Amino acid sequence: MGLKSMGTRMRLFIDPSLCTNCRICEVICSMTKEGGEVNPLKSRIRVVNTYYFNMAVTCRFCEKAPCVKACPKNALIQDDTTGVIKVDEQKCIGCDWCIQACPFGAVVTHPEKMIVICDLCEGEIKCAKHCPTKAIELLPDSSLAYRKKREVVLKRFS
Amino acid sequence: MGYAVNEVFLRVDLSTGKIAKQKFSQEIYKKFLGGSTLGSKIVYDLLPNPGSVDAYDPANPLVFAAGLLTGTGAPGCCLYGVNAKSPLTGGIGESESGGHFGAELKFSGYDGIIITGRAEKPVYLYVHDEEAELRDASHLWGKDAHETEEILKKELGDPQIRVACIGQAGENLVRFACITNEKIHVAGKGGMGAVMGSKKLKAIAVRGTKGVKIANPQEFETLCEKWRIMNMAAPSPRTISEYGTAGEIELFDFLGDMPIKNWALGTWEGIEKLTGQYLASIADRIPDTCFGCTLKHRYHVVIREGPYKGEYQGNPEYELCASLGSLCLIDDIGAVVKAAELCDKYGMDGIACGNVIAFAMECYEKGIITKEDTGGIELKWGDPEVLLSMIEKIAKREGFGNILAEDVKIAAEKIGKGAAEFAIHVKGMAPQMHDPRSGVSRGLGDAVATGMDDGNISEWGGPDPELGFMKPLDRFSPISKAEYVIKRQARWIWLDGIGACNFAAMGVPLRLQAQVLSAATGWQPPMSVEDILKIGDRVTNLRRCFGIKSGWTPADDTLPKRFLEEPKTNGGAKGITVPLKPMLEEYYKLRKWDPVTGKPLKEVLEELGLEDIAREMWG
Numbered sequence: 142m143g144l145k146s147m148g149t150r151m152r153l154f155i156d157p158s159l160c161t162n163c164r165i166c167e168v169i170c171s172m173t174k175e176g177g178e179v180n181p182l183k184s185r186i187r188v189v190n191t192y193y194f195n196m197a198v199t200c201r202f203c204e205k206a207p208c209v210k211a212c213p214k215n216a217l218i219q220d221d222t223t224g225v226i227k228v229d230e231q232k233c234i235g236c237d238w239c240i241q242a243c244p245f246g247a248v249v250t251h252p253e254k255m256i257v258i259c260d261l262c263e264g265e266i267k268c269a270k271h272c273p274t275k276a277i278e279l280l281p282d283s284s285l286a287y288r289k290k291r292e293v294v295l296k297r298f299s
Numbered sequence: 300m301g302y303a304v305n306e307v308f309l310r311v312d313l314s315t316g317k318i319a320k321q322k323f324s325q326e327i328y329k330k331f332l333g334g335s336t337l338g339s340k341i342v343y344d345l346l347p348n349p350g351s352v353d354a355y356d357p358a359n360p361l362v363f364a365a366g367l368l369t370g371t372g373a374p375g376c377c378l379y380g381v382n383a384k385s386p387l388t389g390g391i392g393e394s395e396s397g398g399h400f401g402a403e404l405k406f407s408g409y410d411g412i413i414i415t416g417r418a419e420k421p422v423y424l425y426v427h428d429e430e431a432e433l434r435d436a437s438h439l440w441g442k443d444a445h446e447t448e449e450i451l452k453k454e455l456g457d458p459q460i461r462v463a464c465i466g467q468a469g470e471n472l473v474r475f476a477c478i479t480n481e482k483i484h485v486a487g488k489g490g491m492g493a494v495m496g497s498k499k500l501k502a503i504a505v506r507g508t509k510g511v512k513i514a515n516p517q518e519f520e521t522l523c524e525k526w527r528i529m530n531m532a533a534p535s536p537r538t539i540s541e542y543g544t545a546g547e548i549e550l551f552d553f554l555g556d557m558p559i560k561n562w563a564l565g566t567w568e569g570i571e572k573l574t575g576q577y578l579a580s581i582a583d584r585i586p587d588t589c590f591g592c593t594l595k596h597r598y599h600v601v602i603r604e605g606p607y608k609g610e611y612q613g614n615p616e617y618e619l620c621a622s623l624g625s626l627c628l629i630d631d632i633g634a635v636v637k638a639a640e641l642c643d644k645y646g647m648d649g650i651a652c653g654n655v656i657a658f659a660m661e662c663y664e665k666g667i668i669t670k671e672d673t674g675g676i677e678l679k680w681g682d683p684e685v686l687l688s689m690i691e692k693i694a695k696r697e698g699f700g701n702i703l704a705e706d707v708k709i710a711a712e713k714i715g716k717g718a719a720e721f722a723i724h725v726k727g728m729a730p731q732m733h734d735p736r737s738g739v740s741r742g743l744g745d746a747v748a749t750g751m752d753d754g755n756i757s758e759w760g761g762p763d764p765e766l767g768f769m770k771p772l773d774r775f776s777p778i779s780k781a782e783y784v785i786k787r788q789a790r791w792i793w794l795d796g797i798g799a800c801n802f803a804a805m806g807v808p809l810r811l812q813a814q815v816l817s818a819a820t821g822w823q824p825p826m827s828v829e830d831i832l833k834i835g836d837r838v839t840n841l842r843r844c845f846g847i848k849s850g851w852t853p854a855d856d857t858l859p860k861r862f863l864e865e866p867k868t869n870g871g872a873k874g875i876t877v878p879l880k881p882m883l884e885e886y887y888k889l890r891k892w893d894p895v896t897g898k899p900l901k902e903v904l905e906e907l908g909l910e911d912i913a914r915e916m917w918g
Contacts, residue, residue: 161586161595164399168372168591172516179372180406180510192599192610193585252508271520273527273593 143264144223150202150282151223151261153186153269154290157196157297159276164188166197166268166277173267174257183251185259186268186277197268197277200226200247200259208258211242217258225260302514303371303819304328308341308364309409309431311424313498314357314416318431321413329822330908332796333410334366335380335393335750336838341413342382342391343841343912349849354386354490355472355497357417363404363463363503364412366798370405370511370590371519371819374526375803377401377589379411379463380795381491386474387651387706388726390846392489393750395795396463397589397597400480403461406507414500423464423502425455428509436501443467443644444479445612451504464502465492466646468694472496473704475651475729479643483587483597483613487648488728488751490706514821522815526807527593533806540594542575544617544802549574551617554759554774555872556737559625560680561657562723562861565870569630569681573620578632581605584614592803600636607633607683615639615649621732622653627660627686634683638690645694654729655703655710656689661721668714674698723859726851731755735862735877738774742877743784746856747886749842752795753788765808765828766790777878781885789835796834837907840899843892844912853897856883 144151167184175183186199202224209217209226216232217239219225235255239248251257261279269277306328308321323337331337345360352358361383368376379401385392404411408429421436439447444466452458463480469492476492477485486492513519530536538546551557552570559567571577578584582602586595600611615623615635623629623638642649656678662668663678670677676699678685692700702710707722707729723729725745731754735742738757748754758772758780766786772779793809794801797816804812809828817825826834843851857863858879866874887894891903904913 161588161592163588163590163592163595165372165591165593169520171510172372172513172520175510177513177516177519178510179370179513180508182406182508183510190587192587192612195586267520271524271527273531274595 144225144261151264151279152202152282153199153259153261153266154278154280155197155199156276156290157194157294159274160188160195160197161274161276162188162190162195163273165271165273169267169271173262183257185249185257187249198245198247201245202226207242207244208239208248211238213238223261226258227260228256228258230254301325302512302821304333304367305405305408305410307409309412309426311412311414311431311433312416313414313418313422313433313500316433318433323410328367330834331838332367332793332834334364334369334378334795334798335382335395336792336796336834338362338364338380338382338411339391339393339750339838339842342384343845345413345415346384349384349389349845352384354384354389354494357415357498359384359494361414361491361494361498361500362411363414365401365404365410366796368816368819369798370402371513372591373519373523373799373815373819374530375589375592375594375800376798377591378795378798378800379404379486381478381486383491383494384849385728386490386493387728388489388846389849390726390749390851391842392491392494393752393795394477394486394488394491395752396478396480396484396486397592397800398461398481398484399590400461400463400484400505401798402590403505403507405511406509407505408507408509412503414498417497418499421499421501423451423504424500425504427506439501440470441467444646445482445644447502448482451502455504457506460504460506462502462504464646465495466644466694468645468647469493469496470501471694471696471704473647473693473696474706474709475648475655476646477648479646483643484589485643485648487650492646513819515818519815519818522811522818526811526815529807529811530593530803530805535805536594536802539596539802542579543596543598543614545573545575545578545615545620547617548620551733553871554737555867555870555875556733556757557625558621558732558734560628561626561661561721562734562859563661563865565867565873567625567628569628570625572630573624573632573635578614578636581632589800592800594802596802602633602636605631605633607631607637611636611640613640613643618732619649619653622650622657623686626653626657626732628681629683629686630681631683634686638683638686641687641690645690647690647694650732651706651729652690652693654723655693655707656686658707658710658721658723659689659699659703662714662718665721667716667718672699672714720860723861725754725858726855733757734867734872735858736867736875737872739777739875739877739882740772740780740784740787742858742862742879743780743882743886744788746858746879746883747784749839749846752791753839755791756784756787758783765810775875777882780882781889784886785835785889786832788839789832792835792838793831833907837909840904840907841909841912843899844904844916847896847898847916851897853894856897
């Protein structure tokens with residue numbers, strides 16, 4: 142598995158100062174994950190558009206993920222190495238507690254399935270690849286750049 | 300349902316309230332594409348007698364249609380077109396708008412909406428997936444386009460619905476009223492907002508959950524990446540992506556292309572302060588781009604200094620920096636930002652609006668109108684406050700604004716006293732804000748345009764090998780211009796049909812665009828450049844026949860006297876007038892249009908698969 146071989150936890154760094162609300166990430170995510178259907182409502186990444194900034198939001202792969210803890214049916218399983226959260230569609234009852242628990246709104250409903258969560262495409266990240274302004278990057282958790290940029294974002298929104 | 304397209308239009312009869320679905324076959328899409336080119340065909344079919352039906356008559360159909368690739372996420376393919384008989388030209392009005400409305404329309408399961416009739420009282424149309432209903436809009440009547448969108452989002456309980464609506468200008472039948480979607484995107488030209496107002500249709504709110512299927516997703520992904528990279532490798536998109544379309548003003552001024560003082564001057568020092576680069580130096584800009592677009596030329600503007608300090612929805616495009624700026628000798632970009640926002644809110648085409656105010660300013664300067672006519676307003680060149688107050692008066696049809704709301708042609712007739720000499724229009728519509736004396740192919744394009752985009756042609760871009768032009772054309776010479784205009788018109792029609800924005804398609808060969816269309820739709824083989832040129836001919840001739848039926852004659856294929864007889868006295872096109880006659884004669888010959896009646900010859904129509912129209916025109 143591509144992600145595991147990277148040896149460190151990877152995260153998507155999304156820079157709101159670069160995001161333009163073009164929604165190409167939504168297009169490519171749904172097209173890849175849904176067998177060629179372009180449908181923002183089936184995308185695991187969604188752009189929040191405001192007057193002051195735009196920002197694509199997707200799973201942050203939290204440690205001790207609140208969505209996993211919230212699930213009453215143990216339908217969410219987090220991989221220890223990659224942090225990716227898998228949804229067991231047999232167990233999921235669609236109660237949406239995970240959606241309520243997620244601090245980012247990154248768990249989303251799907252018109253045909255119960256819920257969907259970003260799985261980092263096994264490391265072959267399509268949204269980052271096609272983002273025209275490079276607002277989305279896949280970076281190792283431990284990278285200095287990630288922390289530095291995180292600081293900038295925190296400063297901007299606090 | 301096919302790939303990329305839904306093959307279904309929604310049909311709404313406002314007079315009876317009847318709502319139905321209309322299927323369209325793949326053959327129609329292959330013959331006419333989608334967006335405003337298919338929309339033109341629909342208007343043609345639904346209005347067989349345009350000569351005897353006023354644009355505000357309930358019988359005039361109003362068609363919204365998404366481009367073939369709109370909603371697929373192909374780069375810059377976000378456009379929807381609006382068509383109806385135009386209250387300005389009498390021909391088929393053609394206008395496109397970007398944003399996310401077109402994509403959302405596709406996601407709702409429809410490729411477009413065909414509206415006929417007239418509602419008794421104001422209504423809006425709510426489309427959510429395949430459900431559609433007409434709802435009372437009396438509480439929205441009188442509200443501007445921004446307020447209307449906010450109210451509808453709240454009322455429908457969904458912040459992600461997309462709204463296309465008219466403001467007060469459309470309600471008041473301002474002849475150049477536009478349709479505004481998502482506050483900052485407009486279907487501007489041709490007076491489509493006035494037609495919508497005449498139908499008492501205030502807004503269309505759309506929400507869809509269906510998505511668009513791609514025939515060959517892997518190939519589509521790779522080709523779209525190539526499209527994006529080729530687009531960003533071209534110089535213009537880079538400038539536009541950083542500074543908006545107004546980022547190119549320096550170039551336009553160098554060429555003598557920017558219209559100044561109602562198209563009378565060739566250059567002017569005030570232009571420096573109207574550029575996108577200057578705006579960037581005095582304002583914070585937050586991008587808010589269209590669906591699937593690589594470029595970020597639309598953004599919100601927070602002006603940090605000066606009399607127009609504040610937050611504004613949207614940035615003025617180049618066209619509005621010209622029409623609401625240099626055309627009226629206004630050199631305050633802050634005022635232009637505010638004026639452009641006002642035009643979007645009231646729902647008026649900012650191009651026509653600036654053009655008619657500049658006309659009034661010239662009439663005032665020449666003494667043709669006085670303070671008594673204007674209700675006390677001193678219509679002096681360069682006064683931003685006069686501009687802003689006139690915009691409001693036009694939208695609300697107050698005082699002198701009531702006359703200007705009819706656009707320059709009719710306003711000049713009403714004013715009389717030789718005012719017509721200063722009314723800059725072709726067949727009743729303001730030209731795009733580029734001076735045809737700076738590149739004379741544009742003069743021909745303007746004179747023969749059958750829609751809006753197909754007049755918007757410049758030859759300064761250097762050679763165009765794909766269209767068979769291996770050498771750059773002399774921009775002041777009439778030689779080869781007819782052939783050039785015909786081919787460039789086809790390129791516009793193609794872009795409108797697939798729903799691609801011109802700026803996002805710069806530097807991208809038609810061949811590649813056709814491959815993307817093929818990967819999305821599954822149509823094999825991909826269309827060739829010859830196929831694209833043929834579709835261009837087909838749509839042009841169809842719209843031409845509509846125009847002729849509506850009363851156009853060869854004498855209407857002309858330009859304002861200012862472009863034909865008054866050489867510019869300074870700037871990059873000094874001493875130039877447009878040599879229209881030789882270009883026009885050649886154009887008629889190549890198009891095979893009858894020089895006496897202006898009609899396309901029977902054989903041409905038959906060749907293009909328009910046999911019905913051939914019979915109708917020639918018996």
